[in-house]
Amino acid sequence: MSDNNNSLTTEDVRKVADLAMLNLTDEQVEQYTPQLGSILSLVAEMDSVDIEGYEPTHHPHGLVNVYRDDVIEAADVTESVMASAPDTENNQYKVPPALGEEQ
């Protein structure tokens, strides 16, 4: 991948789409490449701010660990949760074969 934000290549986009499990047509790759490149150019704006001494944050108010009492609660939800799935068998999710083509 290129280090220059604005020169994001079609190959970069194909690779990212593959990581994100998306199938793009050649037309979509052509369309997305300059769009994503221009969005990445926004990121260069961050260089104008001195962030020396600041640690990364992941909760705006610094909340870290939250505990609740270790009490077992009834959760008879299997049927309603499984009802959302496209395909199930014996309360398990059913998917096509992991290898090869579906028979």
Added chain:
Amino acid sequence: MSEVNFASVIETTAAVAKGDVSATEATQQALKKIEQDDAKINAFNTVASDSALAQAAAVDEKIASGQPVGPLAGLPIAVKDVICTEGIETTCSSNILRGWVPPYDATVVEKLKAADAIIVGKTNCDEFAMGSSNESSAFGPVLNPRDLSRVPGGSSGGAAAAVASGMVAASLGTDTGGSVRQPASFCGVVGLKPTYGGVSRYGLIAYASSFDTVGVIGNSVADAALLHDTLAGQDVRDSTSLPGARESVSDAVEASQDLKGLKVGVIKELNGSGLAGFEPEVVDRFRASVDTVVAAGADVEEISIPAIEATLGAYYMLVPSEASSNLARFDGVRYGHRASGGNTAEMMRATRTEGFGAEVQRRIMLGTYALSAGYYDAYYAKASRLRAKLIADFAAIYSEYDVLMCPTSPCVAFELGAKEDPLSMYLVDIATIPANLVGAPAISVPFGTGAADMPVGIQMIGPKFGEGTICRVAKAIEEAKND
């Protein structure tokens, strides 16, 4: 039966409480209005007539038998379609979830029901709340009730349009980068985004977990305060929700006589004299709103937060990163759409390709890129450090000021199709995203009109749990508008 004034939450609930109108009649009126008007506005993805009428009948029964009812008894309310409602289809305005019926209610929906409000339907929005115009919805765009050639804003476009057109007096939206405030501004209604962690996210389908909040939309500051109070509180089912008691925002608004003693900072970078792109009419209305705040007794000064210039860059690294992670769960296995054919991986790829629209795909790819090997430090880590700096900058300013002000949006509602380039759409969020980066509460209140006679919203941003203070200032602006 008497007509319900759907312009007000407080009047609707008072009419039901006095027996002037039953909950069933109020609900029937809302459903009728939706049936008449929504064909042209497209604010609703789903109208839940049967369950709404059943809920209303139960509220009427409570009233008839002399049982106490909740503070929102008989109020027809709309819920943005990214919030789970048991038994009512919830789609995130995406083809990947079309047809999905959640087996549970979000905590905020539970709280609405406990307050005896009536859920009349699910409102249209940008797909997975990603957008600023409602044009990325798989259910088609929502049109601005003030001018049907224009967008209602986004992502909670349907929620704002449903209130602005009088179909309901109130709605729930969500705000990750301005998605409650900006459509409220574009449609001329009030939108309140709470402190991050102030309202439970349980049952809100995650987009960017460290930014997402559930906000409220209504026609007045008092209505927004009442709705917010109904939702606020820590939730053991949301580990990011904040501990501590919530003060009544309604009481703060009601008790407020003037703004004497309040220190207000006007954000220089966002008042038209800093960053470019603010429409002159918006700046004019903003200046007039500052005058009313001064007239109400507040001490107003201009302040500067230079790091705001880099907030779009940080935001559009962090939010897509969180989104790419959150949306990895949509793979055709546990819920929603499944594409046919192929092996497991091929099925998952085809499902995601068919199910997600272009804007969602862009943000997933952007986030995947930012988090990928070799890029993490330059993009994600840098952005989260910049976020830490911005939080520190705001904290320093809040040690001297009670509330900050700027326009909600640099522009008024634009025409459909006007911003086809994604970057130009992102720039619209410049004034709303700082509050999301720092987790601050913020409100947009309408104050007259700008270009093309479209509404202009004024934004107040407060410190953590400063909802009462921002609502007091918003109320002063609202009252000045009505003079």
